[in-house]
Amino acid sequence: MSKRPIPMTFCTVCRKPGYYVGFINSRCFNIVNGKRCPGKNRIATQETYWVECASCKATGWTGETCKQCDGTGWIFEAVRPAGPGVHPAALALKRAWSTLRNR
Numbered sequence: 001m002s003k004r005p006i007p008m009t010f011c012t013v014c015r016k017p018g019y020y021v022g023f024i025n026s027r028c029f030n031i032v033n034g035k036r037c038p039g040k041n042r043i044a045t046q047e048t049y050w051v052e053c054a055s056c057k058a059t060g061w062t063g064e065t066c067k068q069c070d071g072t073g074w075i076f077e078a079v080r081p082a083g084p085g086v087h088p089a090a091l092a093l094k095r096a097w098s099t100l101r102n103r
């Protein structure tokens with residue numbers, strides 16, 4: 001099993017990670033306690049901090065879809081403050097796409 005790429009989006013409320021950039025700023029699809037999550041999908045930037053899921057080691061698979069990370073392999077932690085002179089969104093997108101292409 002290889003590691004999954006770092007997600008491109010995260011939900012502002014339930015923190016669910018996502019890979020489809022087309023969902024940016026749209027409502028989260030996650031169902032929490034029978035209700036659709038009120039959060040929105042935001043772009044994951046360079047300052048977005050993801051940690052490798054400890055149960056599946058970022059593969060999203062533990063013999064079944066990993067319950068800890070919902071099969072994404074990564075857990076959203078926080079957003080770091082942006083440093084000076086960087087354009088985090090552009091950089092992160094470029095990096096994320098090249099990771100996806102080189103899989």
Ligand SMILES: [Zn+2]
Nearest residue numbers: 011014028037
């Ligand atoms: Zn959500």
Ligand SMILES: [Zn+2]
Nearest residue numbers: 053056066069
């Ligand atoms: Zn996992």
